Amino acid sequence: MISSDPLRVLKEVFGYDSFRDGQREIVDHVSSGADALVLMPTGGGKSLCYQIPALVRDGVGVVVSPLIALMQDQVDALRHAGVRAGFLNSTQDPDQRRTVEAQFVAGELDLLYLAPERLRLESTYRLLDRGTVSLFAIDEAHCVSQWGHDFRPDYLALSQLHERWPGVPRIALTATATRQTHEEIATRLGLEAAKHFVASFDRPNIQYRIVAKREPRAQLLELLRTEHSGDCGIVYCATRKAVEETAEFLTRNTITALPYHAGLDSTTRARHQARFLREDGLVMVATIAFGMGIDKPDVRFVAHLDLPKSIESYYQETGRAGRDGLPSTAWLAYGLQDVVQQRKLIDGSDGDAAHRRRLATHLDAMLALCETVECRRARLLAYFGQHSDRCGNCDTCLTPPRSWDGTVAAQKLLSTVVRLRRERGQKFGAGQLIDILRGKKTARVLQHGHDSLSVFGVGIDLGESEWRAVVRQLLAAGLLAVEGEYGALVTTEASDEVLYRGRAVPLRAEPERRARSGGDRAGKAAGKVAGKETVLSEDDAPVFERLRAWRAATAKEQGVPAYVIFHDATLRQIATRRPASLPELGSVSGVGQSKLTRYGEQVLRAVNP
Incomplete structure (x- = not known):
């Protein structure tokens, strides 16, 4: 029997001792029966924000997700954690769908994943009427927005959920954070009155x-x-x-x-x-x-x-x-x-x-x-x-x-663009402009007589890569523009400020390259983010590799991704702690009760062969 306490569910089912920042407030809000719109970064733990309320509330949590190709893996991961999960989408044959539908009606599921196109079918609504729905979770909610990067017309039908089941809480979740998309999600799903949660978008690791x-x-x-x-x-x-x-x-x-x-x-x-x-x-x-x-x-x-x-x-x-x-x-x-x-x-x-x-x-x-x-x-x-x-x-x-005063370089480049247009009625791309500035008598320069321009060779103090950086940054700053099919460069209104009105142009100098090692990178990040447990000693590394080998073989045998068994972060903790008993193993983050029962003895043998 799953507990009605969210924190106990977090520990017993998913193996974590505490919620991440922002998760607990969302879980409590939705568990109480209220609607929510959640903006949380990719990897921020959005799934738990609807999975745990679905487990603590009576009935089945219905998750609408466009990710048909991933539903099997999502359900497998939940089942390995001891959650009764199923899905309905177009990849299943009729017998498979009937089995899942029967489980839903009988209350034998905790979570049911639906593809959005299922909600175009009246049969789906009749099915949901026959069971008890604890909540509706709308994952990847930016799909409802025409300004989102993955617009799904099927998502527009989701506004009907509240009309048909007004007492069932809804939670919409997305990692797409433009204000316009955020507002459109709320409008199209009728979530204007819902509480909005915006998590920190920092990913320090x-x-x-x-x-x-x-x-x-x-x-x-x-x-x-x-x-x-x-x-x-x-x-x-x-x-x-x-x-x-x-x-x-x-x-x-x-x-x-x-x-x-x-x-x-x-x-x-x-x-x-x-x-x-x-x-x-x-x-x-x-x-x-x-x-x-x-x-x-x-x-x-x-x-x-x-x-x-x-x-x-x-x-x-x-x-x-x-x-x-x-x-x-x-x-x-x-x-x-x-x-x-x-x-x-x-x-x-x-x-x-x-x-x-x-x-x-x-x-x-x-x-x-x-x-x-x-x-x-x-x-x-x-x-x-x-x-x-x-x-x-x-x-x-x-x-x-470092930054450097690129005003003179900018003036030389812009002057070249202006002289080509005024004196020759011509427009060229960056390559020709740089050849002129550096005084290179290429076939194309000679063909057009550009070696006779007064700006020919005035930029010999900078190398080609440096000039390309100048062009790039002037484009980025709106001091140059691109015109035509062949990418000719032209001046803008702002260019006059540099040429005639004394506007300074600070430019970014590329830092000098230095050799980096994976250990250098990982050491800095680990020290800041993940603590000592992420850094394996020479003694711990072989244990970690034995655990990875056991996990790979187990995942292959079961036909699931390796992370469904345990995440790398969990295996690293096991390798450093070297648990000698099931209770000790159960204290490791990411080891819930179901996985402890299913894999505990195997893990202990891998740690202490």
């Missing part, structure tokens, strides 16, 4: 790093070899072609990598996703089609080889790293062509001028994060309206960049 893009795949390979050898991670690329080429590149260089994008057939996508969830040390190279709802806890890095369109996208994608609280890396390679391409996409996008302004505002915020000389975490949290001091665990804190 994630180290944010943004590097100048030179040879991005080679830079990525260096990151994986020096800091994340054998680790599981996600690499995001902007196009399907880039995904395929990057996965092939990593595979050629002995990194186990798989591609994932919407152009692959559904069977291949499902197979690759299943391997990613079940195997250790696999890298998924993907477009943003991959990731929503992936709660694999041991993703040690998320890398971006192309610039995300907004801070919201960047934050949600990087948040898929380190869900277990252990040190993890969010790494982005960012360059001039990213800025040019994104500006072109906005100019050519569908929608009215207001829509394009909205896209430009999102991009400007992302560019400001890339170019800042301040703490990245502080700027990231400030975007979401939250405060942070310097974190000591991002690249700008660990290797502070």
Whole structure:
């Protein structure tokens, strides 16, 4: 019999001694029968905010989730914790659905997961009428918003839940935090009167790093070899072609990598996703089609080889790293062509001028994060309206960049753009402008007679990469703009302030590269975030590896992801504590009563063979 005390449920079922910040208030609020709208970061523990109220209230918690491909794993994880869970979606045959429906009606479930399209069927409503519903949880609630990144028309039917079952509390949860999306969720779901909970968006175990893009795949390979050898991670690329080429590149260089994008057939996508969830040390190279709802806890890095369109996208994608609280890396390679391409996409996008302004505002915020000389975490949290001091665990804190007076360089570049237009009626991209400034007599420069311009060679004091950084930062600051299909650079109204009215232009200098080791990174992060238990001694490491080997074999035998058995963080604690009895093992965070009963003796044998 499951307790009616949320804290006892947390310990006995899920194996945790205390709630994370913000969870207890949400759990108590929903358990009392009240509605809630929850904004909580990826990895912040949203699931417990509806799972525990569903367990302490009478009846069955109904969870509406768009993540059909992941429902089996979600239900398996709950069953391993001793929760009676089931799901209904289009992947099941009629006999399987009838079995789950019968369990629901008989009160033999604690949680029932539904795909949103089930709520278009009157038969689903009749089924729910035959049982007792304790609450409705609407997961990934941004799907109700047309401004969310994954709009689902089926979600619009969810407003009917309150009309049909007015006495059943509802909790909507999302990690997408734009004010516009937040307001639309409340309106479309009729949750204006619900209590809104906004958790801290800080993920202190994630180290944010943004590097100048030179040879991005080679830079990525260096990151994986020096800091994340054998680790599981996600690499995001902007196009399907880039995904395929990057996965092939990593595979050629002995990194186990798989591609994932919407152009692959559904069977291949499902197979690759299943391997990613079940195997250790696999890298998924993907477009943003991959990731929503992936709660694999041991993703040690998320890398971006192309610039995300907004801070919201960047934050949600990087948040898929380190869900277990252990040190993890969010790494982005960012360059001039990213800025040019994104500006072109906005100019050519569908929608009215207001829509394009909205896209430009999102991009400007992302560019400001890339170019800042301040703490990245502080700027990231400030975007979401939250405060942070310097974190000591991002690249700008660990290797502070310097700024320099780029006013003269900016004037030289802008003057070149102006002279080409006025004297020749011409517009060119960054490459030609830099060749002119550096006095390079290329075939193209000579063809157009650009060696006769008064600005030819005036920028020889800076190297090509330095000039490209200047162009990139002027674009980011709105002092240059992109025009036309070929990415020609043109001046803006703000350019005149630099050319004629004395506006200063401070620029960010790239910090000097220094060798980093995985131990250096992990040591800093572990000391700040996860405490001594995350750092394994030479004596503890073999125990941890024995536990991982036992977990891998057990997970394979049962056909479930390894994290369903135990998270890495739990195995690390077991390895350092070396429990010699079941009560001692039961005191480890993440070891609930069901798992203690099911796996306790096996774990003790692995610890003390």
